[in-house]
Amino acid sequence: MPKKLALIASKGTLDWAYPPFILASTAAALDYEVQIFFTFYGLTLLKKDLSDLKVSPLGNPAMPMPVPMPNFVQMLPGMESMATMMMKQKIASKGIASIEDLRTACLESGVKMIACQMTVDLFDFKTTDFIDGIEFGGAATFFEFAGESDVNLFI
Amino acid sequence: MEFDKELDARNLNCPLPILRCKKGLSEIAATQTLKIMATDPGSVKDFQAFCKQTGHELLQLDEADGLFTFYIKKRAD
Numbered sequence: 001m002p003k004k005l006a007l008i009a010s011k012g013t014l015d016w017a018y019p020p021f022i023l024a025s026t027a028a029a030l031d032y033e034v035q036i037f038f039t040f041y042g043l044t045l046l047k048k049d050l051s052d053l054k055v056s057p058l059g060n061p062a063m064p065m066p067v068p069m070p071n072f073v074q075m076l077p078g079m080e081s082m083a084t085m086m087m088k089q090k091i092a093s094k095g096i097a098s099i100e101d102l103r104t105a106c107l108e109s110g111v112k113m114i115a116c117q118m119t120v121d122l123f124d125f126k127t128t129d130f131i132d133g134i135e136f137g138g139a140a141t142f143f144e145f146a147g148e149s150d151v152n153l154f155i
Numbered sequence: 156m157e158f159d160k161e162l163d164a165r166n167l168n169c170p171l172p173i174l175r176c177k178k179g180l181s182e183i184a185a186t187q188t189l190k191i192m193a194t195d196p197g198s199v200k201d202f203q204a205f206c207k208q209t210g211h212e213l214l215q216l217d218e219a220d221g222l223f224t225f226y227i228k229k230r231a232d
Binding site (some may be wrong): 022109 | 166173
């Protein structure tokens with residue numbers, strides 16, 4: 001009987017996209033059965049095109065910056081794109097996987113991904129925006145698996 | 156040390172060495188040995204933890220100039 005991991009992915013920024021996919025792919029490598037429930041902003045991680053994932057320095061005093069940068073500078077137009085570009089360069093230079101690669105690794109290793117149907121309706125998303133091989137469901141669907149899981153994390 | 160398959164996970168960061176290792180193990184027969192090289196310092200603890208949890212056996216770990224070489228024997232079916 002394999003161990004089970006249930007994750008809720010609720011955030012849709014480039015930095016917060018990492019924890020659910022890293023944990024899910026690793027757990028699958030450890031022979032866990034894994035499900036991720038994507039809700040609210042996390043739903044963006046299931047879109048076919050992940051190239052618009054961004055990281056925001058705004059309101060994040062822990063983010064390392066090349067030079068000290070007050071909040072009012074971080075809110076200027078273009079700052080978010082610049083921070084995202086720099087983060088992507090760092091990611092590539094450190095041999096860290098892209099989100100696309102980690103998501104593919106998850107899918108290939110049998111991680112089940114569930115899109116929150118309510119969020120799809122709320123944000124008027126089209127099911128054709130999402131990758132193939134996912135399911136749509138609600139809170140009860142999550143608990144069907146989470147209730148018998150060994151590890152449950154909200155991210 | 157003898158091995159049946161060799162994998163290069165150098166310059167890759169967490170969790171890629173483990174994912175590569177898992178894939179590599181799926182491509183060899185039970186009780187065969189996989190050699191995998193990594194440069195991620197975190198991989199030492201991670202490979203030990205991986206083997207402990209999956210039942211594969213970490214036969215040997217070599218370290219030289221920041222290069223870690225693992226020899227992992229695939230568990231019997």
